[in-house]
Amino acid sequence: MSGYFKELISGTKSLFIGLGITGKYFFEPVVTLQYPHEHLEMTPRYRGHIELIPNEETGEPKCIACGMCQKGCPSGCIEVKGEKREGVKGKVVTKYILNFTTCSLCGQCVESCKFGALRFSKEYNLASPRKEDFIFDLIEKLKEKS
Amino acid sequence: MPEWLRVILFIIFVLSFAGLNAAYLVWCERKGAGHIQRRIGPKEVGPFGLLQPLADGAKLMSKQLFLPKGVDPILFMVAPLMVMVPAIMSFCVIPFSETFVAREINLGLLMIFAFASVNVLGLLLGSWGSANKYALIAGARCVSQNVAYEIPMLITTITMVMVTNTMNLNEIVRSQAGWFIHWHIFRLDMSLLMPVSFLIFFVCSLAETNRAPFDMAEAESELIAGAYTEYPGMGFGVFFMGEYANIVIGCALTAILFLGGWQAPIPLNFGGFLGVLWGMSWFFLKLYALIFTVIWIRWTYPRTQFYELLNLSWKVLIPISLFNLILTALQIKIFPWL
């Protein structure tokens, strides 16, 4: 019988303690970040889709179309083509298509690039009614940016 | 004012009150839940998200209406109304202030309990008619829960009737006039266990309205959406309005029986129109404080286990309320002058 009352009292007490905690939080400031009005800075290592790094002088991509990223990509979402041009060392990249819809952001393309021509972009809020929007032509994207 | 005009005016008032109240209680609930959880809650739709209920209403009303395969069409359609209508009917006898009451019936308290019991029938029929196993389980739970909790609730009410000698809600409020220590919850001279009966009554009204932690009817993580599982669009909306109307009734009764209804905490009363406003504002203050507590409780606790819920009723609430009944009877018999 005493156990009955003990449990009753301690149980009721625990319920009031719970109410106290949530009541305290009711008056505390919210932690919400109101997304379209304010937004986070992505950390330097944030992995968005990859993008080409431009050569600082010419603005052309540093990529020499060696194809290591294409080879190293686990899901085969990169398609690189390049051509040999007069007076240029290595190849010039003519086509760099990233099919972002199968990418897993593992970073093996960036890691495998020996020429420092790839990096992760900071685009984190992509959404669109069209699927085709996410098959990126990275050369086009680079031109748009500069 | 002629009687018929008064009745029509009150019907309009009660309907719009019940509708708006349900809509904005949902808003309060979402906003309150948001702040308890350290987020904002609805905000972008109108100032402070105040247009959110309208958007929800417009959406629910324009949703496709259809009868899922295998349902009993009549029961399926009637059930939401059976939850909603009795709740609205109960508003008729609630005194919002001394003169602001649709019908001052001698048996007002009894009438509310009579109508409140129909609510569970609606849920049962709806869940039976849905032809869904989850809904059926929820319906069965709901009935046993309501049966179990009606008993301590009624015993406590009988205690209150013994103390006040009336079932007229307005009379009950009038008997609590004066300073706030005259509210029944503080009248230990009438019954020693008054605060306990208040607690019992409040817990029972939580259970009767299927609110967390006793939300067996919905039990989201167990029974999908419980009794409402198969209801699309406005059928679901009406259920929800009914549920919120029931919460208001439960909290209003608690306020009337224990917290002095429309009485101000100080002995200050006005006549005429000002008096109506004065009384109403105190009533609504108490009402919404209680409703806030209901919301607060919902967002704090996990759901009780079903047999624990019955245990609580049969092993704790009923014995205590019976003891309370006997104690009060003795107290009245021994000290009849109080």
Added chain:
Amino acid sequence: MNGTLQQDVNQETFTLNLGPQHPATHGVLRVKLVMDGEYIVEAEPVLGYIHRMHEKMGENRTWAKFLPNCGRMDYLSALSYNHGYVAAVERAAKIEVPERAEYIRVITVELNRISSHLLWFGAFVLDLGGFTPLLYAFDDREFILDLLESVTGSRLTYCYFRFGGVYNDIDDAFIAGTREFIKKQRKRMPMYDALVTKNIILIKRLKEIGPISKDMARRYGATGPVARGSGINYDVRKHEPYSVYPELDFDIPVYEEGDSMARYMVRMDEIEQSMRIIEQALDKLPEGEIKPKKAVKMVKPEKGDYYHAVEAARGSFGVRLVSDGKNQAYRLKLRSPTYSNLSLYGEATKGMLLPDALALMGSLDLVIPEIDR
């Protein structure tokens, strides 16, 4: 009444399909329940709704190309899975890992374990009908995700470990942030305790509910918190030590009761132990390289059969590799802990009430894609 009742199976029963879309199954698990009223006569988990061919992919790709898959099996403790696979390949190909890299691995894995347990805590209370603790747990979890994102670049499905090291080095900001997080989390734990653990409703729902005996846990090969909640003192970190765990001092919380409450308490205690491990690892963190001196180019383990197990948040995760000396696996077999943990569900739920069975399911901490692989 403890929720178990002898049932006469010949009574009229009905079948209830729990899932594949059900709020309490944490994904796409389906449980076929034969019910007698609200009592469960028979429960049969049906798997395969999220089978993603991980093992097949392992046999089709080079060793390195399988790395992103690791994070997607158990997305809640992705780094443990990274660790398991990477360590197995390192064992097979005999790749040395610099000490600093090992410490970084331990720190990030333990952070990941805390975030996994926090999410489990929230989701478990959500199963029991309480919504607010979930959001408080998510608040704390966001801290960890921010920390891990600043190192690994992702929030959930990390692909951070590489053969012989890790992808990025950690910086001072990360170390300071981690220390701050631990300080903050130590203050939060009493709040969880008061709000949830000591709550009478929760105690009533978990105490003596869903008992799993030591013997049953052994028979089904349960590991992790499920086994430790049944009194089996087994933790891969202690009993088959790997990485730098032998140099760190931590306890294995073991509870004898075997009920849902015991499993709950094991995980809550493990959060504290993980914080202890992180603190020590941060103190001992040596300077040095994070990748082997000789860069790992093409991994080609010798012919043979290799196994390596790690302690993931849900139990022992083992990787068995069969190599035929080529640049991809001949056979890759993954032993995922929840698969074994779930298999005891059918026996454990006999005669239970539906809500109790769901509480038991929550306490097993299921991650379905890991079961189906």
Added chain:
Amino acid sequence: MGKEVVQPPIIHFDTLDKILGLGRANSLWPMTFGLACCAIEMMATGAARFDLARFGAEVFRPSPRQCDVMIVAGTISKKMEPAVKTLYDQMPEPKWVIAMGNCAISGGPFVFEGQYGIVEGADKFLPVDIYIPGCPPRPEALIEGILELEEKVTGHRRWPRVEAK
């Protein structure tokens, strides 16, 4: 249940349609329905830090009958496909589908030659309205997806666009 035919309205009310569109766009109730990894980010979006509730879209209903939008968050396996389709059919009109994450868009990292287990994209059998790429997408991206869907329903965008650098 899959055979319901939705009748087009006989009379078209322009203003009413606009108001209803506004109502629908601002009260998108998603289904509590997670398939894989992305579901965790979906939960995170509903949590305090990002708070989907601000747009009235936090009412995760477990029953498809009360949902407006289905967020396909994760890989759809061939075994799961009929179940997803049933769930979609059980939702009352008007309804929308958001494909969240690369798996739901195209099968994601699990597509390889000779794969036998997964459906390569939710759009193979559902009319997808919004695609959100990422593996998994950040919670902001899901909010962005909800906003895009609102734009699709009402025809204009009420919120500023955030340009990522």
